[in-house]
Amino acid sequence: MRILQNRYVTILWLALAAIGSILAANAIANLVVTTTSPVVTAERYRAIIWSVGTIAFIILGSVCVGHIGEAIAGWAKLSRAEQRKVFWGVTFAAPWIIGFVIFVLGPALASLYYSLTDYKLGETPNFIGLENYRILLSGEGAHGRRFGQSMYNSFYYALVGVPLQLITALAMAMLVNQALRGMKLFRLIFYIPVILAGGAAILLAWRYMLASNGGFINVTLQALARSFFATDFLYKGFIFGVEGFNGFYSGLARGDQVGPLIYTLPALIGAVLLFLSARGDWENSKRDRAWLVAEVIGMVLIFMLFVRALITTPVDWGMVLLAGSLAIAGILLNGQRGKRGSLRAWQAFTLIGLLGVLLVILLGDTTLSWEQRLPYIIGAAIIGVPVLFSMIGPWSRAKVYALAGGLVIAVAVLFIRDFGAEFGQRTIVPVVKYVFLGTALEPSADLTWLLESFPQSLASALWLWGAVALLLGGLAIANNRWPRAQRWVAIIGAVVFALIAVGSFLDGVRYFQAIDAASQAAGSPTYHFTLFRNATAAWPGENRVPLWLSSELWSKPSLILITMWSSGAMMLIFLAALKGVSQALYEAAKVDGANRTQRFFKITLPMISPALFYNLVIAIIAALQTFDTIYILQTVDTVDSLQSAVFFLYTRTFRQLAIGQGSGVSWILAGVIVLITVIQFRYSKWVHYEV
Amino acid sequence: MTTVTRNTGLPLNEGVVPRKRPGLPRRFLNAIGGWTAIFTYLIMILASLFFLFPLAWMGGTSLKTIQEANGSQLNFLPAIPQWENYAKLFADETFYRSYINSIFVTALVLIGTVTSIAVVAYSFSRLQWKGRNAVFYLMLGTLMLPAQATLVPQYVLFHNLDWIRTFNPITIPGYFAGGAALIFLVRQFMLTIPKELDEAAIVDGANPLQIWWYIIMPLSRPAIATITVFLFVGQWNNLLNPLLYLQKPELYTMPVYIAQQRAITETPIPWQDIMASSVAFVVPVLIVFFLTQRYFIEGISFTGSKEG
Known part of the structure; x- marks a missing residue:
């Protein structure tokens, strides 16, 4: 009988009993189900029998886990009284612990594995690496x-x-x-x-x-609208606004080209932030909040750019430089402001992003040639080396120069890559002109050019974000040394960005008009923001109702x-x-x-x-x-x-x-x-x- | 906010000898708090209409004839209430089978979940043991993990256990103290019970199980009631899990039964029948809510103030 008093034997007995109770429940339930009809009654019996079995399982299992806890407490050399306390505590917490292992931890690990396979229920899974994530994040195919x-x-x-x-x-x-x-x-x-x-x-x-036709809400709304001219105007304005906004949004979601409008948002954000930073002094809380906004936008943007670099592998290495230059601007700003916690977070964030890109480029995709990999590696080096350097030892002027150097090189490389050719042919003038004044876009009748080639030439011109980064970095450096110069930089920057915002918006409108004219001339309908165009073509008529x-x-x-x-x-x-x-x-x-x-x-x-x-x-x-x-x-x-x-x-x-x-x-x-x-x-x- | 200090109950002309008792309209106005109050009440009543209307519309439609339900829809109430819509409903086998399934599943889930949560919360609040905090923070950490992360592999697990098309995937996980937020709520409540009670019981020779049953459980009744009503409403309304696992018309619970009706294609759509079954589905929740609304409101205010 001595052996039965051994702790481990108890644990074993309890575990066996717990499993036995589940097996017994299963056996009884199957027996009862096969002899009972109709289906629903049988299934209700099964649920009850299983419930009883589960309760037995939990009670026995909990005591078993409690003993295991006590054993662990014994190894940890706790006193006898403490061990007893651990036994009771673990026994009572055990229902959750057992459930956590069975229904959360195990499944979570399993799904992590499944996500790397092409598992379909009833088939054997094949390991396919990050393929699922790539398809989902790059929006490839119908499911993506x-x-x-x-x-x-x-x-x-x-x-x-x-x-x-x-x-x-x-x-x-x-x-x-x-x-x-x-x-x-x-x-x-x-x-x-x-x-x-x-x-x-x-x-x-x-x-x-x-229901859009005769539904209670629409009938009521129409009755209200017809009662008075002002409510009628509001009602139609509501329809017009909702349809216009949602039409535009669904166009965006479908990936329709927005043309020069792509500049408007970064330019606007840049202008507002620079304007705010030109006001007041550095201790001003309002400006602190402005930088907070900048940081959030920056972090999200950098994250998105890195993800793009990750998933569209051989397509655009410029994303690494863009994301990196913005990240450097963030590091510079936080370093100069003496915010150590934020500084460390930004440095770590940047390095993790770069490491992710390098891992995917070097190990993730084996089909790439070294020539395709090289630009990514050089880009990562331009960004990574100064950032690494800035992490060693205290913040100093040398680090500022290193980071600023990396930032300038990154933006310069991007600029040369995207505009080098035009620069050589002295055709950069129209680019600058159109960005500032919205006049350079020549109306073209070529629909393919408008919908495909033209946006391509614009997409690379996301270097505007690089310019934002450059200015922010410049501001950060100017902060400590030349406060007055910094203010002027900010003011001039704000004006420039505001001009770009207005110009690109006007050009965006012209771009939409050009597509309209071209498609009408060609006599073929375009699918470019169709819903938006239909919705905003005319003021809603008498019988229009919200379609819900x-x-x-x-x-x-x-x-x-x-x-x-x-x-x-x-x-x-x-x-x-x-x-x-x-x-x-x-x-x-x-x-x-x-x-x-x-x-x-x-x-x-x-x-x-x-x-x-x-x-x-x-x-x-x-x-x-x-x-x-x-x-x-x-x-x-x-x-x-x-x-x-x-x-x-x-x-x-x-x-x-x-x-x-x-x-x-x-x-x-x-x-x-x-x-x-x-x-x-x-x-x-x-x-x-x-x- | 603005009228907080208006209605202090003190007459405005305090200290002045009252000339004459004001007339009835004036007294009424004073009693409810003046013109601002009337304006507020007006807004509140309009808002209440917005919040209650879908419910009222549901009830009204359930008594209409099929012509009325599909006709000009500004008629809120039917010309003659068609009570036989409900008689017809309860004569329908698929309806009352789903109804009983719902009651059955909800009862099993409630018993299992509430008991196990009370046990676990007791361990996390009243028992002192080495490693408790580590386990507790692990539990709080699962709050961060969205339920969807385990939805797919759990389905695979239940598929492998051959539990699809049985009630088990819905009832069994409850016995394992599902719901970290609810454990947290009960634990916070149990922490407020005086420590001396346990100590006295220990001196009298009670073990933790006895303390839990005879002392803590009776004193934790408000917290237990709160999580019970939360769980009841959550389970009664739960659509996703029954939809995933029950897959057989005989086993459908009410939410699945009702959700199926959205796909009815016959014209004219029998909206009055659909709404009658909806009313039958909603009534238990409403009754429970009115009886226990105190717990709802305290529970939600509590989670908000503690986690935020």
């Missing part, structure tokens, strides 16, 4: 395109839907927060949609109400309407935060003569910023994960314009059983979610936490 579309959709929800949702929720919370009678009832009413919105039933009701769920121009607004309707949970979180704001603050502000707007922006908003931040993170993640709503509301025409990443995951994995690619999607999704959370926490300095 659909995944890209789902990412565009999520971006739309984050950009348009989440702010609208936050505003609705905050407005509701502020209404309910007033000290009036009956507010508890209204709070209840505002919250009801949340518990319903998760369910299929109410979504079907929405589908019914949103039956058109891809309206499907996303419909979804956003429903999320706004069910933003009661956010309201409750805002409400809890609002109740926590001390009335004394408002009283003091009133005494100082602050008006309502000032009190809202200077007291309420900063004081509830933790709740705002929490809601923001949750809402953006939820936008990526929407499933039920899309499943119920989609139609054949709108499914592509509605689908979220999770919905794509569902169709790819469970309709087409492509487990390998589905796993790839889920890991990309997990990566994006973690990235969003990290970025948001890293840049949540505007959040005011009361200590």
Whole structure:
């Protein structure tokens, strides 16, 4: 009997008993199921028997895990009493530990492996390396395109839907927060949609109400619009605006060429940032915030450029230089400002990106020749060597010069590569002219040239980002030595960028007109921003109605309407935060003569910023994960314009059983979610936490 | 925000000798807080209409005839309420089978999940053991991992176990304390129970299991109630998992049954039947919500303030 008292024998017995209880449950369930009918009754019996078996398994297994914990505590030379405590603690925590191993850890590792294979359910998996990720991220083939579309959709929800949702929720919370009678009832009413919105039933009701022809909402809207000329104007303006915006967005999502408009955004961002940096002094908090924005945009942009360099392997090595030059500008700025933490983060981020590119170039794709690899390696060296150098030892002037040298070389190489030929032929003049003044684009009747060759020549001209990087780097260096010169650099830079923004916008309009004219002359329809052109061709007529769920121009607004309707949970979180704001603050502000707007922006908003931040993170993640709503509301025409990443995951994995690619999607999704959370926490300095 | 201090309950003319008792309209106005309040109420009522309308529309349609449901849709209520829509519904075998399936699955999930969460939260809050914090932070870390990361391999796992087209994939994982956020919520609550209670029980010779059952569980009732209602609503509404695993009309739960109806192609669409089944589906959730709304509101405010 002595041997039975041995700890390890106990563990063994318990483990065997636990497994035995599961096997017994399985055997009994199979026996009962085969002798019972109908199917549903049999399956209910099976579920009950399995539940009993699982409970036995968990109890026995938990005690077993508890003993294992105790044994480990024994090896760690804990006292006898401590060992006992560990036994009880682990035994109680064991249901979660066992579940974690079976349902989270094991599957997560398995899916990491599946994502590297072409596994389809019922077939043997073949190892195919990063192929799944490449297809998904580069938008290759039908599946890659659909995944890209789902990412565009999520971006739309984050950009348009989440702010609208936050505003609705905050407005509701502020209404309910007033000290009036009956507010508890209204709070209840505002919250009801949340518990319903998760369910299929109410979504079907929405589908019914949103029917474009004779649906309740459209009938009501039309009746309201016809009652008064101003409401009629608003109604038509709403239709016009939504269709125009969504038409443009769906063109973008489809990859239609925007022509010179590609400059407008970087130029505008550059102009605003430079303008802000020219005002005030370095200690000014407003400017600090401006740099924060610059950092976020920069980080995201660099990340995207690196990813492009990673997935379009032999196509464009310029991306490495672009991403790298922006990263160097970031390092310089943070180094000069003496922000050590940010500096280290930027350096690490840059090196990881470069390492990723090099790994893929050297090991990932064996079909590449050394000639194709060389530009990547040289590019990585131009960026990587100064960055590495800047990481050793304290920040010094030598490091500034090294980094600045790398930055200048990178941008110069890019510039020569893209404009060297034109420079030789002295044709750079039209390029400069068109960038600044929007006059160089000669209307051409050649549709192919307009749609293919011309955008190609522009795409490489993303060197504008390089110019932004160069200016930021220059500012960083000027900061400590010549403060006055720095201000002038900033002002001149802002003016130049503003000119580029205006010029490229005007040229973009001309570009669209040229395509229009050319396609009309050729008598063939173009598919260039078709939806946008149709939507904005004329002011909506008398009988136009919002098409809601039956058109891809309206499907996303419909979804956003429903999320706004069910933003009661956010309201409750805002409400809890609002109740926590001390009335004394408002009283003091009133005494100082602050008006309502000032009190809202200077007291309420900063004081509830933790709740705002929490809601923001949750809402953006939820936008990526929407499933039920899309499943119920989609139609054949709108499914592509509605689908979220999770919905794509569902169709790819469970309709087409492509487990390998589905796993790839889920890991990309997990990566994006973690990235969003990290970025948001890293840049949540505007959040005011009361200590 | 702006009217917080208006309604202090003090008469505005305090200290002045009242001349005459104001008339009824004036007294009514004062009682509800003046013109600003009336304006606020107006906005609130309009907003309430927006929030409640889909529900009301659902109820109204469920009593219409098929002609009314597909006709001019500004009629909110039917001319004659068609109660037999509901009679017809409960005579339909596929409907009540799905309904009972839903109740069955929800009950099993609730029992398993709530009990196991209470056990695990107890270990993370009341028991002192070396390594507890490491395990606890590991658990919080799983909050970062989106459920979708394990959705696909779990499907493969259940496929290999031959569990597809059974209730097991939905009911069994619950027994393993699923839901880190809920464990966290209960743990935070259990931390607020005075330590002396456990100590007294230990002196009396109770073991941790007895302490859990006789002391902690009765005192944790509000937290347990909160997670129960959360889980109930979540499970009752859950569409994705039943859709993935049940794959057989006999096993459908209500969300899947209702979701199937969106694809009905017959014309005219029998909206009144669809809405009647929707009403039947929504009613339990609404009842539970009205009975337990305190827990909902506290629970959500709590998670928001603790995690944010």
